[in-house]
Amino acid sequence: PQAAIDLAKRFEGFHRVPKNDPGRAYPYVCPAGYWTIGYGHLCDPKHAPISEEEGEAYLARDLIVALKATVRCCPVLATEPEWRLAAIVDFTFNLGAGRLQSSTLRRRINQRDWTDAAGQLRRWVYGGGKVLPGLVTRREVEAVLLLRNA
Numbered sequence: 001p002q003a004a005i006d007l008a009k010r011f012e013g014f015h016r017v018p019k020n021d022p023g024r025a026y027p028y029v030c031p032a033g034y035w036t037i038g039y040g041h042l043c044d045p046k047h048a049p050i051s052e053e054e055g056e057a058y059l060a061r062d063l064i065v066a067l068k069a070t071v072r073c074c075p076v077l078a079t080e081p082e083w084r085l086a087a088i089v090d091f092t093f094n095l096g097a098g099r100l101q102s103s104t105l106r107r108r109i110n111q112r113d114w115t116d117a118a119g120q121l122r123r124w125v126y127g128g129g130k131v132l133p134g135l136v137t138r139r140e141v142e143a144v145l146l147l148r149n150a
Contacts, residue, residue: 003086003145004063008093011138012040014055024049031134032127040093062093069097074109084114087121087145094138095124114150118143 015038017026027047030036037043038055041062050058070085070092071078077085088109092100100106105120121143125135 001067001082001086001089003083004067004089004093005059007086007090007138007141008059008063009039011090011094011134011141012038012059014039014052021049024051025055030127031132063089066090066093066097070100073097073101073106076110076112081149083145083148087142090138091121091124091142094135099124114146118146121146 015025015028015036016022017028025038026049027035027037027043027045030040035043035045035047037047037058038050038052039059039062041055041058066089067085070089073092074088077088088100091105103120105117105124108114108117108120121139122136123139125131125139127135
């Protein structure tokens with residue numbers, strides 16, 4: 001969903017490093033300690049720099065993977081409004097399908113317990129063993145989307 005693309009772009013950002021090549025992104029270590037490029041695409045530290053268009057292509061492919069995993073883990077989302085699906089696709093993109101699959105969040109979504117699911121989302125705010133303010137904000141936006149019209 002477009003809403004998932006918008007969420008990922010908003011929270012990941014297109015990281016342009018170094019400043020002497022502002023149109024391209026270079027690999028960097030994200031706050032959780034993973035080598036990343038563009039809009040949060042996992043990569044090898046020796047990955048060649050990419051343009052913003054290439055970053056968007058990586059993001060589109062990564063979100064398709066996240067969408068498929070989300071619907072596989074939470075089939076009820078296939079019949080829910082797009083914003084709910086987008087919230088959990090963003091979560092899956094950010095943290096991985098394995099985390100969703102083994103979570104209480106998944107169980108609450110499949111029970112359509114949106115209030116508790118939103119509470120579960122708000123627990124996933126750690127990166128590298130510490131609370132990351134960006135994740136607090138991201139999870140809150142996802143929780144609000146999950147609760148919309150609930």
